Amino acid sequence: MKKHPQLLSLFAFIALIIFVVVPFVPLILSSVSFSWRWPDVLPESWSFRAWEYVLNDGRTWQAVGISLWIALIVTAVNILLALPAANALVRYPVRGRWLFEAIIFAPIIIPPFISVMGIHLTFLRLGLTETVLGVVLAHIAPTLPYMFRAVMISYQTLSADWEDQARMLGARALPRFFHVVLPHLLPGILAGASLSVLISLSQYLITFIIGAGQVVTLPILLFPFVSGGDPGIASAYSLLYAAIAIAALVGMDAALKRYYQLNKAPQDLAKGGKP
Amino acid sequence: MSDLRIIDIEKRYQAVQPKNDASFMLRPVRLSIREGEFFSLLGPSGCGKTTLLKLVAGLLQADGGEIWVGGENLTNVPPESRRFAMVFQQSLLFPHKTIEDNVAFGLKMQKVGKKQRLKAARDMLEQVGLAGFGNRFPDELSGGQQQRVALARALVANPRVLLMDEPFSALDPGLRKEMRELLSRIQKDFRVTVLFVTHDRDEAFALSDRIAVMGDGQLRQVGSARDLYERPETTAVASFLGLRNILSGVLKNSRFASSDGTIETDVTKQLTDGAYFMVIRPEAIKAAEGNQLGHVSVSGIVQELKYGRGMYSLKVNAGNQLLECVVTTTQAEKTAVGEPINLLVDMEEVWFLKE
Numbered sequence: 018m019k020k021h022p023q024l025l026s027l028f029a030f031i032a033l034i035i036f037v038v039v040p041f042v043p044l045i046l047s048s049v050s051f052s053w054r055w056p057d058v059l060p061e062s063w064s065f066r067a068w069e070y071v072l073n074d075g076r077t078w079q080a081v082g083i084s085l086w087i088a089l090i091v092t093a094v095n096i097l098l099a100l101p102a103a104n105a106l107v108r109y110p111v112r113g114r115w116l117f118e119a120i121i122f123a124p125i126i127i128p129p130f131i132s133v134m135g136i137h138l139t140f141l142r143l144g145l146t147e148t149v150l151g152v153v154l155a156h157i158a159p160t161l162p163y164m165f166r167a168v169m170i171s172y173q174t175l176s177a178d179w180e181d182q183a184r185m186l187g188a189r190a191l192p193r194f195f196h197v198v199l200p201h202l203l204p205g206i207l208a209g210a211s212l213s214v215l216i217s218l219s220q221y222l223i224t225f226i227i228g229a230g231q232v233v234t235l236p237i238l239l240f241p242f243v244s245g246g247d248p249g250i251a252s253a254y255s256l257l258y259a260a261i262a263i264a265a266l267v268g269m270d271a272a273l274k275r276y277y278q279l280n281k282a283p284q285d286l287a288k289g290g291k292p
Numbered sequence: 293m294s295d296l297r298i299i300d301i302e303k304r305y306q307a308v309q310p311k312n313d314a315s316f317m318l319r320p321v322r323l324s325i326r327e328g329e330f331f332s333l334l335g336p337s338g339c340g341k342t343t344l345l346k347l348v349a350g351l352l353q354a355d356g357g358e359i360w361v362g363g364e365n366l367t368n369v370p371p372e373s374r375r376f377a378m379v380f381q382q383s384l385l386f387p388h389k390t391i392e393d394n395v396a397f398g399l400k401m402q403k404v405g406k407k408q409r410l411k412a413a414r415d416m417l418e419q420v421g422l423a424g425f426g427n428r429f430p431d432e433l434s435g436g437q438q439q440r441v442a443l444a445r446a447l448v449a450n451p452r453v454l455l456m457d458e459p460f461s462a463l464d465p466g467l468r469k470e471m472r473e474l475l476s477r478i479q480k481d482f483r484v485t486v487l488f489v490t491h492d493r494d495e496a497f498a499l500s501d502r503i504a505v506m507g508d509g510q511l512r513q514v515g516s517a518r519d520l521y522e523r524p525e526t527t528a529v530a531s532f533l534g535l536r537n538i539l540s541g542v543l544k545n546s547r548f549a550s551s552d553g554t555i556e557t558d559v560t561k562q563l564t565d566g567a568y569f570m571v572i573r574p575e576a577i578k579a580a581e582g583n584q585l586g587h588v589s590v591s592g593i594v595q596e597l598k599y600g601r602g603m604y605s606l607k608v609n610a611g612n613q614l615l616e617c618v619v620t621t622t623q624a625e626k627t628a629v630g631e632p633i634n635l636l637v638d639m640e641e642v643w644f645l646k647e
Binding site: 178179181182183184185186187188189192196197200277 | 380387398401402445455
């Protein structure tokens with residue numbers, strides 16, 4: 018019996034290596050190789066050509082900036098949409114609740130391509146194609162369900178007693194939200210925000226159709242190289258993309274931790290005072 | 293005077309047809325609670341006592357009736373502006389705030405300056421015996437301490453009425469007793485009006501100036517603990533208060549005969565003839581033989597003998613009636629389950645009620 022946990026963690030470790038670490042190895046090798054053809058196990062010659070191209074190209078950094086900017090706005094809009102929606106659907110006896118939930122969750126099930134084809138025509142008429150605003154609007158459909166789900170679950174675990182208690186202490190609607198509801202929802206909002214950022218960063222087709230090549234995000238830049246151009250440059254872009262995604266996640270996590278630390282600061286000071 | 297007056301407040305179930313008579317969650321209640329009074333709502337779960345409390349708080353919307361404090365009609369005032377405070381069953385301390393900030397929260401909402409409100413919070417924490425805990429977080433405190441903080445937080449903004457919804461029922465018995473004493477002392481010190489909801493008879497009796505017994509969504513009887521216990525108006529109140537020796541019977545020409553024939557006796561009280569229930573408190577029965585003035589003798593067979601807090605409680609099968617009584621340990625040692633026993637009922641302590 019005692020062996021089991023060790024065995025399990027060993028398997029988990031092996032799985033981690035195989036599925037997460039190993040795929041990065043050829044990516045890294047490919048990004049620093051000059052030419053790497055079948056049947057060579059390792060590249061014949063090494064070169065930083067791909068990296069030089071990727072990192073020195075002004076378009077790369079512009080694309081990183083636009084990708085992050087879009088992801089940020091999409092996430093902010095998602096938070097603003099998901100909070101009242103989740104509040105209403107969890108707290109109030111809404112007639113036809115399933116219908117509202119179905120509409121919000123539909124983009125997870127229906128390929129976004131389908132809806133975007135329809136939106137495209139409307140956006141053309143409104144002049145929203147080829148604009149960052151258009152891309153942001155288009156990104157909301159596939160990302161909102163995740164944000165909504167995370168916030169909804171947070172709301173479900175927040176008993177109405179907490180707000181009642183705050184009311185009885187004289188707190189009006191806004192202070193109630195900021196002092197009681199928001200701190201409780203924050204971890205859920207962060208989980209939703211992480212997903213929202215990652216999904217927005219990874220959109221290719223939607224960005225391509227609505228942005229029409231004028232809004233250049235990282236996937237738009239990456240795609241031509243993958244589909245036949247230069248595997249070395251494609252690898253370098255992929256790694257850059259992964260690095261940015263991880264940095265975004267770590268950054269958000271750090272922000273949450275910092276928020277909690279700031280709130281706990283008085284206690285830490287008090288504890289430091291009396292060792 | 294700022295008495296709390298509850299005038300015909302009522303609440304119906306939502307889903308049922310409005311004209312259906314059985315759809316009341318709370319039938320119209322009329323109560324007047326004096327300033328500084330400790331008033332309890334006592335009843336089994338589901339009797340509407342928490343509903344009434346939440347209606348007074350404003351957390352539930354009443355379907356009719358008014359709430360007044362002094363000369364001010366609060367019926368349409370939202371709960372956050374009523375200057376009431378409430379302590380719930382759970383302490384509901386905001387987990388991300390320190391104890392001090394929790395206690396000061398009400399003052400913060402009133403826009404009291406930081407220095408002033410933290411000082412008030414510290415003073416209040418001292419009152420509840422938690423001086424020096426201000427910088428901790430709620431999860432570092434025990435259940436009893438958390439509830440003390442909740443009490444301090446409720447009182448710090450000087451509320452007109454303190455509402456309490458079974459605040460001690462999640463605590464263990466020893467702690468509960470300690471908290472009762474603390475609450476009793478603080479209530480007297482601050483002269484705050486308290487409306488207290490509980491299902492625990494001992495708790496209501498120990499704390500309250502007056503008690504309202506509730507059942508089936510209505511007030512059954514209002515009075516002091518002693519009034520209720522010694523002169524219940526209905527069998528429902530009597531049995532809820534633990535008075536289980538209720539004998540139905542007929543009173544005719546100052547003579548009461550129970551319908552099962554267990555007891556037949558003269559009654560000295562001035563009562564009109566008719567059907568009555570005779571309520572005998574367990575303390576009004578003693579184990580003894582012979583004839584004593586003003587006592588009625590009953591004999592039966594001991595069915596159960598239980599020890600509790602220095603006394604034995606006895607269940608005696610007398611005819612078709614099960615009588616509960618308490619006897620001293622020496623008396624209990626003389627008898628055993630299945631043996632016959634003679635009891636004397638003190639007629640002075642017996643209560644007749646008509647239904």
